[in-house]
Amino acid sequence: MAETDETPSPATKPSPSPAYIHPRREPFEHGLLPIPKLIFTDGTQTLGPIKDKLLSFSSESTYRVNPESIAESLQISPDQAQLLLETIACVLHSVSDPLVTAKPSEIGSIGVNVFDLVVFLYIQSYKRLLPKGHKDSAAVADVWPSTSAFDGFLSALSPLQLARSNSRRNMPSQSDEEAHQLSYLQKHLGNILSLLSESVEGDGEESLVLSAEKFEHLGFIFYFGEKGSEKILLSQNAPFFANSDPNMPAVPAAQLHDWLLHNIASTLEHITERASAKENGPTSAPDQDVPLADVSASTVNNSSSPRGPNFIEGISKTSYVRKPNDLKGSSVKVVNCHESVLYILAPLTYATVYGCSDATIVLGAVGKAIRVEHCERVHVIAAAKRICIANCRECVFFLGVNQAPLVVGDNHKLQGDSSHGLP
Template identity: 70%
Template sequence: MTDCTEPSTPSTSSTLYIHPRREPFEHGLIPIPKLIFTDGVQTLGPLKDKLIQRSTQSPNRRVDLLAVSEILQISPDHARLVIDTLSTVLDTNSDPLVAAELSEVDSVDVDVCDLVLFLYIQSYKRLLPRTHKDSASVADVWPSTSAFDGYLSALSPLQFVRSNSRRFIPSQADEEAHQLSYLQKHLANILSLLADSVEEEGEGEGEESLVLTMEKLDHLEFLIYFGEKGSERIPLSLATPFFANTDPDMPAAPVPATQVLDWLLQNITSTLENISERVSAKENGLPSVSDQDVPMGDSCGSLMKASATARGPCFIEGISKSSYLKQASDLHGSSVKVVNCHDSVIYILAPLRYATIYGCSDATIVLGAVGKAVRVEHCERVHVITAAKRICIANCRECAFFLGVNQRPLIVGDNHKLQVAPYNTFYSHLEEHMNQVGIQATINRWDDPVPLGVVDPHDSLSHPAGVSDVQAECATCLDPDQFTNFLIPNWFEGESSGSTKDNPFPLPDAYMSSQRRNNNNLGEIKQNLRETQLEDSRKRELASALHVYFKDWLYASGNIRQLYCLQGD
């Protein structure tokens, strides 16, 4: 039985716990060495002052792309990447940067506070997967050699995830605790970057102290929030005791930063203790109401499980040698993680905000419309088909990406033999889903990837020393003669119909010409077969030969996976 579970960390009481926002840590890290400041405020403090000096003189100080490029001493292309990425992980649609059309992003200024927080967390290092103790089970699941084995050895995520055991993959609770611990360690520095200096009155004249206004505190919502299962997130300034009863017509008095720091650290400690208690209870086999699963059905009739929660992505995990479908009505959230899936075809035909594909092999994964970001990491021989605002590909081998993307694909880390191609499929509700999440079919940057260095400084599984400046291997464009349309079965025809009748992304001329040529060749072959006069014995030999070649093609191309949903349980 396959399992689609959604790990969550809700409280077991009415207490509201503080939580890190996953999106900046999962989709907002850019491996550009000049942006990674490990000395806290020593470098970022002066940079913030320079940004403020260049900012517009408005209540919310903002800077343009040129200022970001010059002050951070990065190229205009990298400055554009910073602003694009920041807009992807901001949590508010009211910010002009988030609301801007793609053609307007270069001309929209970025908020200095948001930018400084974004730059600060570039020092975050992802959680190290747990060591696998059973090498025999790993070998059984993944017998072939891997390009990653030379430097990752037994620590390769390709081996962790292929253990078919959740015990060796960081759970959502593990990741949340890791992110909270990082914030706990750095919160004093982060608040000092947001705070304003004021001169103290009294005996110590000339001394300055740091205070936080309600507006500055709300910027912390980029990193943390209050809210629990099934509830709306509470604005940070309302969750704190400092500004909760503020008169909206009267400006709230600033609060000493030390008081805010103490209060936030208390809340982080309480959340970490709560996570530890629940993880311990689960490991001891104690039931938890929040972890109960709700059965759901997939396209092939197998029983799936998913827990409905307002927080955390839906996990689709451990699918092997099967076909799997999820539609919008099946998902209880706007984020999906596809983990540890092999030799399968997975359809997620829904409007999403974020999607992650991790540790999969020999699979075809179709993502509907992803309005914020897709991340594909540590995968081998996987075909990914997606319409998305942006995609980041990290540490993958022999994968093909059929893309309808509005921003340039980002190629990060140590990749081998990647191919990119134009988007090649559709389903009836595709254009409706694209409109919901803001993807434009008239803009497709599939063939303009941005390669960064082979070392991802955010990855705990780092490479050996000496390769930090090596240029990453970029993706090549798929030969137009090898381009084919991917057919998505219409399982629910009659139940729900959409307006999409064809691929909404226009094909480049070379791919369109190849497609027409292939169709013409197929028509000629069919005509020749119909007109050929053969004896019955010869017809049987021809049919047998065609059957053999077709079977070989199914396996060689990976299209055999699409037949799994026709198999009985």
């Protein structure tokens, strides 16, 4: 493609971005499925041919594929293909995509865009950040689930052991997780771009180009924006596409790769500087993007950042209520709460319950997904589109869900009353 004189070359002088680039938390926290056939560790070697096969099943105008085509291309069961579609619908970035607003009965007929599916499949190889090891982890290995093959986040400690050992400091912070996700994307960005690219005359990477439309599929894993700001389309932040004609020719993938790597490096540097400032400041200072406040001798975060969840953390031996006016944003994480009753009575998009014990947790309507992980003797009362339960013990669930609960990992003695029932 002939490049105009006005287009800067990121390989020599990357264009400044109006804001830092960030990974979307949703696909990494709610979009990973424990299906071995969906985990590709050889980059594009296998996914490239799979993409071509999926495209052969799709319409040239929409690039959408149905569960039957997905099952055949990936050699998975129809039920797994349907689960894959339901998961993508919960973490998809484009609110205008019909899959996002589809009723459960319509998901199969609507299908998914092949390029969204390919990005989703690629990140199935991502492993979440591990906590630091515990000095006596061998002693608890027999009484609590070990690290999951599909999810590297689990500690060897039970929730109560975690609380009593004061090991919360060993848990990854929001900044740690964001840096880990960015580092993963930084490493694999070239492969992901090649899967979205088209080949023109010539050989090798220089022949790969990306249109603005294909570039937008990276919105599945990235976005630009800061606290309090509106998320902007990726192509409107890229100097190659911003305010350009929709019919503008495609841009060399290598240039986009360099430009994105520059932005990722800038964000990682910013995260490092922020962590350094924290270490050199008061020992009790929280992450700058995770402001904390003491409530009933517990640690609670009511972050107003639209890109970060509200944290409700460390509630112990008390009743706790949060209403819509108490929360900013649409995501909540309930972490390390024990012997308490918590009412989160606000409309949410995503919710996570992690490392809690001997508690009752009531979650107001959750529009997308709930993840309950590493909990014991917890009662969860919730209405949601879907729920994933991972590595829990002696928990009871009272659920109103649109889709059957997904139960993965090493679970013991779960009970539940659900509109779809627990397996």
